[in-house]
Every structure is written in structure tokens, then in C-alpha cells.
Amino acid sequence: MLVVAAALGLAFSQTVLAAPATLAGNPLATASTLPFHYPQFDKIKDEHFIPAFNEGMRQQLKEVDAIANNKAAPSFDNTIVAMEKSGALLTRVQTIFGNLQGANTNDKLDAIDSEMSPKLAAHADAIYLNAKLYARVKSLYDKRTALKLDAESEHLLERYHTDFVRAGANLSAADKEKLKAINGTIAKLQTTFTQNVLKETNASGLLVDTREELAGMSQAAIDAAAAAAKAKGQDGKFLVAVVNTSGQPPLAELTNRAVREKLMALSLARGSHGGEFDNREVVLKIAKARAEKATLLGYENFAAYSLEDQTAHDTASVNKLLSELAKPAVNNAKKEAADLQAVVDADKGGFKIDASDWAFYTDKVRAQRFAFDENQLKPYFELNNVLTNGVFYAANKLYGLSFKERKDLPVYNPDVRVFDVFDADGKQLAIFIADMYARSNKQGGAWMNEYISQSSLLGTHSVVANHLNIPKPPAGEPTLLTYDEVKTAFHEFGHALHGMFSNVKYPRFSGTSVPRDFVEYPSQVNEMWAVWPEVLSNYAKHYKTGEPMPKELLDKVLASKKFNQGFLTTEYLSASLLDQRWHQLTPAQIPTDVLAFEAQSLKDMGVDFAPVPPRYRTTYFSHSFSGGYSAGYYAYLWSEKLDADTVEWFKENGGLQRKNGDWFRAKLLSRGGTDDAMNLFRNFRGRDPVIEPLLERRGLNGK
Numbered sequence: 001m002l003v004v005a006a007a008l009g010l011a012f013s014q015t016v017l018a019a020p021a022t023l024a025g026n027p028l029a030t031a032s033t034l035p036f037h038y039p040q041f042d043k044i045k046d047e048h049f050i051p052a053f054n055e056g057m058r059q060q061l062k063e064v065d066a067i068a069n070n071k072a073a074p075s076f077d078n079t080i081v082a083m084e085k086s087g088a089l090l091t092r093v094q095t096i097f098g099n100l101q102g103a104n105t106n107d108k109l110d111a112i113d114s115e116m117s118p119k120l121a122a123h124a125d126a127i128y129l130n131a132k133l134y135a136r137v138k139s140l141y142d143k144r145t146a147l148k149l150d151a152e153s154e155h156l157l158e159r160y161h162t163d164f165v166r167a168g169a170n171l172s173a174a175d176k177e178k179l180k181a182i183n184g185t186i187a188k189l190q191t192t193f194t195q196n197v198l199k200e201t202n203a204s205g206l207l208v209d210t211r212e213e214l215a216g217m218s219q220a221a222i223d224a225a226a227a228a229a230k231a232k233g234q235d236g237k238f239l240v241a242v243v244n245t246s247g248q249p250p251l252a253e254l255t256n257r258a259v260r261e262k263l264m265a266l267s268l269a270r271g272s273h274g275g276e277f278d279n280r281e282v283v284l285k286i287a288k289a290r291a292e293k294a295t296l297l298g299y300e301n302f303a304a305y306s307l308e309d310q311t312a313h314d315t316a317s318v319n320k321l322l323s324e325l326a327k328p329a330v331n332n333a334k335k336e337a338a339d340l341q342a343v344v345d346a347d348k349g350g351f352k353i354d355a356s357d358w359a360f361y362t363d364k365v366r367a368q369r370f371a372f373d374e375n376q377l378k379p380y381f382e383l384n385n386v387l388t389n390g391v392f393y394a395a396n397k398l399y400g401l402s403f404k405e406r407k408d409l410p411v412y413n414p415d416v417r418v419f420d421v422f423d424a425d426g427k428q429l430a431i432f433i434a435d436m437y438a439r440s441n442k443q444g445g446a447w448m449n450e451y452i453s454q455s456s457l458l459g460t461h462s463v464v465a466n467h468l469n470i471p472k473p474p475a476g477e478p479t480l481l482t483y484d485e486v487k488t489a490f491h492e493f494g495h496a497l498h499g500m501f502s503n504v505k506y507p508r509f510s511g512t513s514v515p516r517d518f519v520e521y522p523s524q525v526n527e528m529w530a531v532w533p534e535v536l537s538n539y540a541k542h543y544k545t546g547e548p549m550p551k552e553l554l555d556k557v558l559a560s561k562k563f564n565q566g567f568l569t570t571e572y573l574s575a576s577l578l579d580q581r582w583h584q585l586t587p588a589q590i591p592t593d594v595l596a597f598e599a600q601s602l603k604d605m606g607v608d609f610a611p612v613p614p615r616y617r618t619t620y621f622s623h624s625f626s627g628g629y630s631a632g633y634y635a636y637l638w639s640e641k642l643d644a645d646t647v648e649w650f651k652e653n654g655g656l657q658r659k660n661g662d663w664f665r666a667k668l669l670s671r672g673g674t675d676d677a678m679n680l681f682r683n684f685r686g687r688d689p690v691i692e693p694l695l696e697r698r699g700l701n702g703k
Contacts, residue, residue: 028049039451044100046108050112053116057120063082064126067082068130070136074136076147080157094120097109101113102442102447103465105441117187118184121187122180124167129167129169138161144157166305182289190625190626193282193622205228205240207240208240213256214259221250221253225240243438244444244622246267246571246614247359248263270617284594310518325637329566329700333566333569336567337358355611374483377482383436383470385543398657403419418433429500431464432466435466436466437472438470445622448496449465450465453502454504490527490529497669504671508673517638520635522668525646536549569700573637574613575615576633579629595618
């Protein structure tokens, strides 16, 4: 997953300027003097943010006012480039704050987020709804062919014009005021939703009385549960933490069905069972406000508004893709359920398989069919080996990158690691931050973000971070990953490569500044190297003995890649379809009962298969209701179509070779958002994508 913590959609300078008097002693006041403007985490305190936010907004509005009221005729340099260079302070504080608020939050940061989000929305409106500023942009846009700009500059002008129009620049004065109010409401509600999800997750752990109830879990995991309970004042008991998805990792291990049922029920009920963190009313208000915004801007619904600016372009295209896959996915899931039920019946279980049983019995079927289970893999997937001898090794072989860990730069948590990244020519390319462990003050899931984006205009290089949520073992114990966690590490580093390889002039186009349904594509491609034989043999070594993973075990892993794809595809499609249903509503169609609407939607779409709940239910669906992927959760599948086709290209051309990496980098990874996303794909692949590799990968082609 990608998280973009950038202000307004504009790009901003990192130029080192004197600190304003109002920010004397504030480390956010000027760009960091550390290498590549790496943040001064050791000096930044919570109380520094609000004054820096306020001064940053004041400065940028002053800069924008000067551009809008410039007496000189509009030119590309005095309007578009000037906007690209504006807002240095605001982008610095907003980027650092946004990243820390996701990775290392606290009550003070949450309160700041609640206070600042509507102010920042109003600030964005003050820029994009500035009539004089838009008039300058439009005058340049109308005569763009006569300006004889280079391709990247012309595309930048077109993007600015589009951004202004989509922000409401063509609305009447009265409608602009309505839009400002709606934007402020949405910003507040999204912040509330996000904070409720995190707080509910932290409050929703499963508390049990005895060690025996957790039979099946490793002793290290049970010890961690004991420590978690003690930290909550429940000494002698055991607290199983909850992650953000519907499915919970311990469900694959717990032998006590009653405990599994409690954990699953607890997970599915988050945000919808009353109490201070209930998100049902928040969801309804967000859905209505977004629908009203879309209507005001002239769109049928919010999904239509959102998708217009994506490679999918319209709701019909997305609905077609999702509906085409729904039936075969559910059919596959039902076949898989029958296989699981056969194991239950053979064990004389006396119950019908449900969501709490799926992971547990899937491991049993996998063991029968492929003669291995996930626990056999974990000793070969030690975190440091995966990162340095897997993720970094693949990047070295494919792109010539090298990595050197450094301990001298400050970090916001002792577990965070920092690496200098060097290009094939030996020059430093970027700084990479690895934040791998789960914490109670860290949002769920996995994501990438940037603290500094590359831009030749500003002379900046990438400072990029990857965040995972791997449970931290007790002191002295190794960090052993699941196969899914290994894939996630490769996936998020694919985002990091997209940022680090950026070679663009304008910060507006840097790195991952591409459509949401394209941004997951390069990261998904990078997953292929996790099981590429040369890469896997370099990192998949037993953490005790150093022995490589036996070939027969690897062969079983590869043979099982299509296993359980019915479940995985169905849970993802269910969430994607829910996301579209919520955002294809008009203001008059907003329901009154969130759970009833969800249930009816799943039924209408043919994915109401109880043993496979949506990957995210509505009330904890942060992708959709926190703003990042609203009406856009389909993007992972859309990107996977491109990814699967690209994986075939790598295989056809010899796989892990520098010539292939250099081509992918030159034609796509380095280009950021400087061209239409699908043009970038065509320039790389030589044609439009085809869907057959995706169907083959997910076992949906009937074979």
C-alpha cells in the first residue's frame, strides 16, 4: 500500500531558508541540514507542529497571492513553476507530521490531526478556488501548444489545469462556499474514522484466562500475549492482539474452536457494536458528504468523480472488471470450502465450516495436498535475512543498487533502521527507512511514504520509508516471518524503488505521483523476486543452522501458489465491491443502516459467502473511508493485471538480469507521473496489457 503525505497536490520546495521569527527554535522552520534533508527526529517535538502548520499556511498563501496578483503577463515560469516552488515550510511539516501520525502517533498528535485537518482542507480550497490564480493557469492552458514547452512541462501545465477544475475552480461563488464547507466536513470525518479504527483495534484484543486456551500458537506468541495482558493491567491473563484485516493470523494456529470463534467475531464487529469508537454514523456522514461534493462538481456520484482521474476512467470499467471476476472467484471459494469441510467431517468435527475455521483448516488441506504447512517455512524467513539477503539482493542484481546501514541518523523509534542507497555508479541515490514492527500507536497494514521526494528543479533526492506490522518477538527471539509477510516486504520495497528511481524535473511528478490504480503496479511486480530461485536461495536459510530451504519444500511452495486463491480473491473482491457500492450512491440514496446496506450489497453482487467475509468490513475499511483509496480499492486488482503481464515479460526476457531492470527503470520507474500512465506501460511493454496472465495466476481461467 502507498500512503502519500503531500499537501494539496501541489509540490513544494525544500529550499533552505532562514527561519521565520514566529518559529524561533522550531526544528521544522527550515529544511534539515542532515544528509538529503533527512528529518531531525531527535529534535522534533509534538508542540512544534501547530505553529509550523500555521506559519506554513500563512507563508504559502502569501506566495500564492503574489503569483495570482503578479502584474506581469502569465508565463509558465512566473505561474506554474512558481507554484511548484511554493510552500516549502508547509510541505515539510505536513509530510513529517503525516508520516509520524501514521507510524508513531500519540494522543497529542491525534488531537493535532483533528484540529488541523479541516484547516488544511480550507487552505487547499483557498488556493484552488482562487479565481485570479486559476485565470492565470487557464490562460496558459488555453494557449499551451503555442508555448512550445517540453513534454514534461506541457504535461505539468495540463495537470495543474485539471487539478484546479476538479477542485471546483469553475464553480459559482456560492457553490465554492458550499464546496469549502463540504471539504471541511469530509476532512474532519475522515480523521475521526481513522482514529476510531486505531483505537478500536487497540481496545479489541481477545483476552483469555489460560495458556491452554491458546494451544496451537507458538510459545513465543503465547508469551507475547501474556506480556500484552500484563501491560494492560491483566497480569496472569493473555491478550491476543488484533490486526486491521478481517482475518487474524492466530486463526490459523488456534486449536480451540471456541476461542477461534470469539476472535473472529471480535474482529468482524469492530466499529459497529456501540461504544465511543463506533464508526457507523461516521461512515454514513462521509458517504453523504462525498456524494454531495460529487454532485456539486457535476458528477453522478463520488466514484465517477474519483475514477475520471484514474486509468480506469469510469465506473463502468471498474464494475465490469469486478463483476467478471466475482462469480468464478466465489465458485472457487465454494470448492475450497468443500475441501475444508471434508477434513472437518473426517475428523468428526460435527460443525459446518465458517470464517473462524477457514485459516486453520486451510493449513490442514495444504499440509495434505502439498505435504507442508506455513510453520515449516517460518524458520527460513528471518527478518534481517529477508531484508538484506532477499529484498536488497534482488535490487542489487536487477538494478545494481547497494545498501549500507547507518546508525548516526536519528529515528523516531529504536526499532527503525536507516540505510544509504547507492546507485550502480557508486553515487548515493537515496536514504531508505525500514520500520518493520507492529506497535499499538502505529496504523495497521503495510505502506510506503516519502519524507523527501526527488526533483531536479529543487535539487532533492528521495528519503523513502517502508512500514510493516510484523509482531515483535520477545527479547532474544528471532523475528520469523510468514510467507505473506515476506511478499509484503518485497511489495513495499517496490514502492520504495518507484520513489528512489524517480528522475523528473518537477516535484508534482516525482516517484509515485501516478494514478492510484497504477501506483500498486510496480510494487506488485517486485513481489515476483520473493520466490525467484536465485533470490530465494540467497535469503531462505534456517535461522539456527544456516541451511538453505530444501528444494522439495520450495517446490511445494511454488506448487501451492494457486492454492486458496478462491478465498483470497473473494475477500478482496468483496471489499472492492463494497467500496464501489458506497461511492456510487447519490446523496438521496445514502442508507440509514450501515450493516444492512453492507449485507444487501454483498448479496446483490453475488459475493455473500459467509465463510469468506470481506477483507475489510465497512466500519474498519480505512482504505475507503480514511481518504487514501476511496472508490479506489479496486486498484490492487487493476494494477495486478499490469503486474501479471509484466512478470511474463521478465520471464520471457531472462528474468533477474540488469538489462531487464535497466529497461523497466528507464521506461517506467524513473518517469513518475510525467506521462499518461498507460503510455508508460505501452512504452515499456510494447503493447496494451492482456488479462490472461492474471486469470492464470489466480486460477480463474478454468484450468
